[in-house]
Amino acid sequence: MIPKFPRAAASYESFRRWIFSSARPSVRVAEPRDSSEGELEIQARWFGGEFGRDFVGVDGERIEIVQFGHWNHAAGPDFTEAAVKIDGRLLAGPIELDLDVRDWESHGHGVNAAFEETVLHVFTDGPSWNRFYTKSSSHRRICQLQLPQYAWSQGPPDFLPEAFPGRCLSPLSRMTDPEVDSLLLSAAQYRLQNKAGRFRVMAGVTSREQALFQGVAEALGFRSNKTAMAILAQRCPVEELSAMSPIDSEARLFGVAGFLDHELVAERASADGKVYLRELWDRWWKVRGDVEPLRSRAIPWCFSGNRPLNHPQRRVGALAAIAAHWELISPLWEKEVNNLERNVNNSLKNLNHPFWENHYTLQADPASGRVRLLGRDRLRDLLGNVVFPGAIGMAGEAGCTGQEELLWSQYLALRNVDSNQKLRRAGLRLFGPDEKRRKLFTAYYHQQQGLLQIYEDFCLEDVSDCEHCPFPEQLLQWQDIDRRSGASRGRSEAVSLQ
Ligand code: SF4
Known part of the structure; x- marks a missing residue:
C-alpha cells in the first residue's frame, strides 16, 4: 500500500519541526528569501496573490487587501487603483512594494508627489535596531506592512560550490533503500502540499x-x-x-x-x-x-x-x-x-x-x-510543478479525498526530468560519489522533489560546512517515525509492484 496522501507529508513536517525546534537557535524553520529573489520577483508574487490578502500591519493594524489594483506601467507607486481595508476602514489608492522599508526614502518617494496618495507600503526587510516610518510628501503617515514571510533578516546566500559530500553521507548510507526512499517520498509530499497551497491561495485571490x-x-x-x-x-x-x-x-x-x-x-x-x-x-x-x-x-x-x-x-x-x-x-x-x-x-x-x-x-x-x-522535460515539469499540485489542491479544497489519493498515486509514477545544477549538488552532497545510489534515488520526479526539499531545508540553511547541521544525527529519529508508520515497508511493496 502506498503511504496515504497527506500522511507522508505530515511525517516529514513533524520530523522537520522536531529537528528545528531542538536545534540551535541559528537554525530557522521559516523559509528564507532566496538570495537571488529581487524586488520584481516579490512584487510578482504579491500581485499573483501568493501571500494571501489578510495581514497584520507593523503597528498591529488588521489589513485586508480588497483589490490588488493594477501594475503601474508609468512612473509612481508599483500598483495603482488598489483598495485596502485597514482596521475596517476602506482606503482606495496605490500600493508601493520595496525590498527594504528604507527604500522609500532612498528612492525619493517621500518627497515625490506621485506617491502622495499611497495607502500601503509593503516591504520585506528593515533595520532591526530602529524603527523607520513611511511618510508622504505632506508628512502623512502611510500604513506599513512587513510581509510575515520575511519578518527576519535575509537568509544566507547559496554559496555552495559544485558540491562536496556532506556529513549526512555516512548515516544515509547506513539506512536501507526503502528507508531513504520513504524519507524522499515524505519530503516530496510536503513540497507538493506547499505548492498546492500556493495555487489555492492564488486562485482564491485571482x-x-x-x-x-x-x-x-x-x-x-x-x-x-x-x-x-x-x-x-x-x-x-x-x-x-x-x-x-x-x-x-x-x-x-x-x-x-x-x-x-x-x-x-x-x-x-x-x-x-x-x-x-x-x-x-x-x-x-x-x-x-x-x-x-x-x-x-x-x-x-x-x-x-x-x-x-x-x-x-x-x-x-x-x-x-x-x-x-x-x-x-x-x-x-x-x-x-x-x-x-x-x-x-x-x-x-x-x-x-x-x-x-x-x-x-x-x-x-x-x-x-x-x-x-x-519537449519531454517541459511537459513533465508542467505536470509535476503546476498541473498535479493545482489539481490536488483543488481536490483537497473540495474535500474529495478519493481524488486526492488517486492523483497522488499518479504523481508518484511520474518519471524524472533532466538534472539541473541544484539537483546535482543535492545528489552529490547526500549520496556522494555513489552514482548507482544517486540514480536510484532520482529516477522518479517525486524523489527529485524530495531531494530538493531536503537540500533547501538543510544544506542551504547551513553555514557551518555541515558541522552544525542537525540532519545527520536526527536521521535516527526519522527511522523511528518511519518504522512506526510502516511507510517504507508500504512504499517498498508498492515500488516492487511497479
Ligand atoms: S548541510 Fe546537512 S544535509 Fe546538507 S550535506 Fe551537510 S549534513 Fe547533509
Whole structure:
C-alpha cells in the first residue's frame, strides 16, 4: 500500500519541526528569501496573490487587501487603483512594494508627489535596531506592512560550490533503500502540499484559470525566466487573451513582453520571419499606447545561459500557442481526470505553431528541422510543478479525498526530468560519489522533489560546512517515525509492484 496522501507529508513536517525546534537557535524553520529573489520577483508574487490578502500591519493594524489594483506601467507607486481595508476602514489608492522599508526614502518617494496618495507600503526587510516610518510628501503617515514571510533578516546566500559530500553521507548510507526512499517520498509530499497551497491561495485571490495560466507561464520560463513569465501572465490575464482572436492575443503577449520593437520589424529577418513580425506589429501598434509598460517597467528577461530551445521569445511563443488552445488546459483543475499525465501529454505534446516550431528567435533563420514547442522535460515539469499540485489542491479544497489519493498515486509514477545544477549538488552532497545510489534515488520526479526539499531545508540553511547541521544525527529519529508508520515497508511493496 502506498503511504496515504497527506500522511507522508505530515511525517516529514513533524520530523522537520522536531529537528528545528531542538536545534540551535541559528537554525530557522521559516523559509528564507532566496538570495537571488529581487524586488520584481516579490512584487510578482504579491500581485499573483501568493501571500494571501489578510495581514497584520507593523503597528498591529488588521489589513485586508480588497483589490490588488493594477501594475503601474508609468512612473509612481508599483500598483495603482488598489483598495485596502485597514482596521475596517476602506482606503482606495496605490500600493508601493520595496525590498527594504528604507527604500522609500532612498528612492525619493517621500518627497515625490506621485506617491502622495499611497495607502500601503509593503516591504520585506528593515533595520532591526530602529524603527523607520513611511511618510508622504505632506508628512502623512502611510500604513506599513512587513510581509510575515520575511519578518527576519535575509537568509544566507547559496554559496555552495559544485558540491562536496556532506556529513549526512555516512548515516544515509547506513539506512536501507526503502528507508531513504520513504524519507524522499515524505519530503516530496510536503513540497507538493506547499505548492498546492500556493495555487489555492492564488486562485482564491485571482481565479483558478488565472492561477493556472500563471503557473503554466512560470513553468515555461524555466528557472531563469520564471518571474519574467509570471509578470507577463499577470500583465496579460488569460481572461482578456481568451476574448481576443489568437493573433491579437499573440501580438499582445509579444508586445507586452517588449519583443516588438519597431526597428526589429524593419531589420533583416528571414522572409517568413518578416511576414510573421509584420502580422504581430500590425496588431500591436493599435493597442500599444494603452498597454505598453514604460521602459523602466520593462520585463527583465534573461537571455544568457539559455539553450536556444529555451530562448524567452520561444517561451512566449509557446505561451501564445497555449493561450490559443486554452480550452485544452483550462479544465485540468476543474474536472476529475482518470489519467492526468496521459491527458496533458495528449493535449500538449502536439501543440504546434507555424513559426515557432521552425525558429529559435524572432529574427533567426529557419531551423534545419522541426523543433517541438514543448519537449519531454517541459511537459513533465508542467505536470509535476503546476498541473498535479493545482489539481490536488483543488481536490483537497473540495474535500474529495478519493481524488486526492488517486492523483497522488499518479504523481508518484511520474518519471524524472533532466538534472539541473541544484539537483546535482543535492545528489552529490547526500549520496556522494555513489552514482548507482544517486540514480536510484532520482529516477522518479517525486524523489527529485524530495531531494530538493531536503537540500533547501538543510544544506542551504547551513553555514557551518555541515558541522552544525542537525540532519545527520536526527536521521535516527526519522527511522523511528518511519518504522512506526510502516511507510517504507508500504512504499517498498508498492515500488516492487511497479
Ligand atoms: S548541510 Fe546537512 S544535509 Fe546538507 S550535506 Fe551537510 S549534513 Fe547533509
